[in-house]
Amino acid sequence: MDRLVSQSLFTLTHLARTPDRHLALARGPANGPTLLLLHGVLRGWRDFAPLWPALLPGWHVHALDHRGHGDSSRADRYLVRDYADDVLALVRDQFTGPLVLYGHSLGAWVAVTVAAHLPDRVSAVILEDPPAPAFLRDVSASSWYDLWRQMQALAGSTAPLAELTRRLADLRVSGADGSLRRLGEVRDAASLRFSAAYLQRLDPAVLPPLLENRWLDGFDVAGTWAAVRCPTLLLRGDPVLGGMLTRAQAEELLAPLSEGWLVDVPSAGHLIHWQAIEPTCRIVLGFLESLQVSS
Secondary structure (H helix, E strand, O other): OEEEEOOOOEEEEEEEEEOOEEEEEEEOOOOOOEEEEEOOOOOOHHHHHHHHHHHOOOOEEEEEEOOOOOOOOOOOOOOHHHHHHHHHHHHHHHOOOOEEEEEEOHHHHHHHHHHHHOOOOEEEEEEEOOOOHHHHHOHHHOOHHHHHHHHHOOOOOOOOHHHHHHHHHOOEEEOOOOOEEEHHHHOOHHHHHHHHHHHHOOOHHHHHHHHOOOOOOOOOHHHHHHOOOOOEEEEEEOHHHOOOOOHHHHHHHHOOOOOEEEEEEOOOOOOHHHHOHHHHHHHHHHHHHHHHHHO
């Protein structure tokens, strides 16, 4: 079933993954080569809206709701390799030519996996602040743990959006100095409302594997990164502001790649494309245009 959304810029299609489960894929106008956007945990395909004015004129933009998020169906398991299996099947079934993958956080890990397994189909990848393997193996030791644990209680809430937004604003987060602050003091009201809207449509079962340090179960980190053959751009946020990757960790991930490029975005934390829109557009467009010039 299809329906027009976002002022007719995108068509949302529900694609059958199994007889009782589907994935929601948004397709933009066919203005150029294919670009598939993969969001982070707790978000959805609309998360990349800040980049649409820059990307839509020259690219055929697609964006996915991962399993258990947004308009996609709930599933029986939520490990990184499960999200990646969904997108591997999607790329094989829905795209005939080469495509570029842009993944944020969880989406970055999915993009790396697809590039490693389908080297002839993926022409380049953009990775925005993928959580470091050490971070994912010990999430409970990070400053994000308490926030995600509090969000788990709000996932799938049937409360009115305004009330849920207020609850989200009242969550306590740890600052760089160890002090506790309301989330509403760190994020603006509009971004909180956006987050709350996706929390309403989140399967609560998404969070336990992450909180219990099980997200990478069964995932071959070294082998996957080493198998990537295409040009790769890695955007890194500032860990002091919430970024999930130190520079040393980023360089270690890129080391096996023949064409891996690291760009620090010091003005942003983990959610780079929201917190530093102009730098993100400039960096991403420069990378994408370099692919066009060299093709």
